[in-house]
Amino acid sequence: MADISFRVNSKLFVRDxxxxxxxxxxxxxxxxxxxxxxxxxxxxxKLADQIESAEASVYRYFENKHRLLxxxxxxxxxxxxxxxxxxxxxxxxxxxxxxxxxxxxxxxKIEDPxxxxxxxxxxxxxxxxxxxKTYLTKWVDNDNEEGLFWGFNSLCHKLSGFINIxxxxxxxxxxxxxxxxxxxxxxxxxLIHLPGLSDMKKKDDLSVQHQQLQTxxxxxxxxxxxx
Amino acid sequence: MADISFRVNSKLFVRDxxxxxxxxxxxxxxxxxxxxxxxxxxxxxKLADQIESAEASVYRYFENKHRLLxxxxxxxxxxxxxxxxxxxxxxxxxxxxxxxxxxxxxxxKIEDPxxxxxxxxxxxxxxxxxxxKTYLTKWVDNDNEEGLFWGFNSLCHKLSGFINIxxxxxxxxxxxxxxxxxxxxxxxxxLIHLPGLSDMKKKDDLSVQHQQLQTxxxxxxxxxxxx
DNA sequence: TGACGGCAATAGTATTACTTTCAAAAATGA
DNA sequence: TCATTTTTGAAAGTAATACTATTGCCGTCA
Numbered sequence: 001m002a003d004i005s006f007r008v009n010s011k012l013f014v015r016d017x018x019x020x021x022x023x024x025x026x027x028x029x030x031x032x033x034x035x036x037x038x039x040x041x042x043x044x045x046k047l048a049d050q051i052e053s054a055e056a057s058v059y060r061y062f063e064n065k066h067r068l069l070x071x072x073x074x075x076x077x078x079x080x081x082x083x084x085x086x087x088x089x090x091x092x093x094x095x096x097x098x099x100x101x102x103x104x105x106x107x108x109k110i111e112d113p114x115x116x117x118x119x120x121x122x123x124x125x126x127x128x129x130x131x132x133k134t135y136l137t138k139w140v141d142n143d144n145e146e147g148l149f150w151g152f153n154s155l156c157h158k159l160s161g162f163i164n165i166x167x168x169x170x171x172x173x174x175x176x177x178x179x180x181x182x183x184x185x186x187x188x189x190x191l192i193h194l195p196g197l198s199d200m201k202k203k204d205d206l207s208v209q210h211q212q213l214q215t216x217x218x219x220x221x222x223x224x225x226x227x
Numbered sequence: 228m229a230d231i232s233f234r235v236n237s238k239l240f241v242r243d244x245x246x247x248x249x250x251x252x253x254x255x256x257x258x259x260x261x262x263x264x265x266x267x268x269x270x271x272x273k274l275a276d277q278i279e280s281a282e283a284s285v286y287r288y289f290e291n292k293h294r295l296l297x298x299x300x301x302x303x304x305x306x307x308x309x310x311x312x313x314x315x316x317x318x319x320x321x322x323x324x325x326x327x328x329x330x331x332x333x334x335x336k337i338e339d340p341x342x343x344x345x346x347x348x349x350x351x352x353x354x355x356x357x358x359x360k361t362y363l364t365k366w367v368d369n370d371n372e373e374g375l376f377w378g379f380n381s382l383c384h385k386l387s388g389f390i391n392i393x394x395x396x397x398x399x400x401x402x403x404x405x406x407x408x409x410x411x412x413x414x415x416x417x418l419i420h421l422p423g424l425s426d427m428k429k430k431d432d433l434s435v436q437h438q439q440l441q442t443x444x445x446x447x448x449x450x451x452x453x454x
Numbered sequence: 455t456g457a458c459g460g461c462a463a464t465a466g467t468a469t470t471a472c473t474t475t476c477a478a479a480a481a482t483g484a
Numbered sequence: 485t486c487a488t489t490t491t492t493g494a495a496a497g498t499a500a501t502a503c504t505a506t507t508g509c510c511g512t513c514a
Binding site: 059064 | 501
Binding site: 038040041129130132133135136137138140141144149152153156157171172173174175176177178179182183186187189190193194196197198199200212215216219220223224226 | 265267268356357359360362363364365367368371376379380383384398399400401402403404405406409410413414416417420421423424425426427439442443446447450451453
């Protein structure tokens with residue numbers, strides 16, 4: 001198996017967690033713990049207990065828990081970006097590429113054996129439930145200057161690039177792309193917690209839900225840009 | 228001037244703030260303070276200092292600051308709902324009604340003299356910056372059971388009702404409506420803080436920005452539902 | 455051997471969200 | 485108008501949290 005890892009913005013961490021045993025345990029167990037407790041109830045103390053280390057040791061890898069959330073979501077966006085590359089690089093037709101990208105974004109997430117210490121299924125749940133908290137803060141402008149949103153930005157621009165190839169005259173490719181990325185995850189949140197805000201149904205099984213989601217998003221994109 | 232007020236879910240407060248002097252001061256100054264400090268840095272202690280009252284007194288009106296945010300956002304959604312009613316009740320054509328509703332949602336917000344102790348311009352900024360925090364919590368399921376999202380739900384269903392009149396066969400009216408309501412506010416956030424995610428430009432003046440926003444949303448809705 | 459990086463352990467700080475208690479003030483109502 | 489009830493203010497207290505600071509140990513590598 002190829003030994004791959006994403007280059008994430010070094011501002012996201014104090015010390016790169018990918019290169020040490022403790023760092024990898026921090027990533028792995030923080031995903032499990034945030035998924036289990038929710039981000040608010042998650043603390044570095046609880047994480048340290050879980051990995052049988054000390055609170056101060058976690059702070060040597062991440063400045064605070066907010067930056068750790070940044071790191072995890074950035075990793076997720078990079079992962080989607082990478083999977084879109086794989087799914088689209090053999091396709092030459094613009095519409096097919098856009099369609100393939102939407103499929104990667106809306107498909108149910110399964111574990112990716114290429115990344116050992118990341119549970120992608122749990123991480124996807126975290127992104128659905130907590131992602132907006134990366135930017136709904138008073139630090140958003142500073143965080144953006146430091147490039148902490150590079151992963152999301154980059155994915156967004158990949159999508160808007162695809163959109164503009166299919167429909168060069170469309171004026172709102174970035175807005176549509178960001179709306180689509182957010183809506184995809186928000187609709188999954190609504191489906192579970194606020195079902196009146198979505199048309200997908202809880203009772204349907206996962207694959208049916210995601211099929212409906214894909215249809216909703218695909219129709220919205222292709223009709224909006226005029227195809 | 229007509230003395231009107233919205234009936235909000237009584238679970239939103241401990242004691243109805245609309246009926247007492249202290250309650251009205253809490254509403255007025257909490258809007259100003261949250262707008263100024265952001266929701267995280269806003270505390271009942273600071274609010275009490277501002278209105279020259281006591282922290283415990285504020286707790287007699289709202290169980291906690293999270294419920295106060297619920298109250299303010301619910302008020303905002305009710306306000307939009309009410310203004311959509313006014314803007315559409317003379318229109319009989321479905322497309323025109325939908326268009327008018329979108330205009331109310333995307334138009335710049337100005338102060339509404341019908342509501343004395345609410346600064347709608349500041350409240351709109353709060354909704355743009357903090358709204359998602361009403362449901363991105365571990366209490367979301369309980370809050371939903373208690374009907375705390377009734378205001379947003381109701382607005383969403385009004386919009387999806389309009390959508391279904393224009394296009395009865397469209398299957399995702401609720402999802403499209405919720406996506407539109409969120410996207411409208413999120414794009415305004417991006418425009419200010421993460422401009423790479425939107426196509427509206429900071430340098431444009433307010434009315435141009437909102438004109439672009441309206442065009443973006445209107446195109447998205449009408450093309451998606453097939454008109 | 456010894457300098458150094460990495461880690462554990464402990465204690466400590468400032469802030470926050472919220473509660474409790476009690477007395478004073480204001481509104482109410484007979 | 486006077487007694488009663490309700491509402492408010494003031495002050496203190498509690499538990500949890502996010503984060504910091506310090507110290508000293510252990511293993512590695514020059």
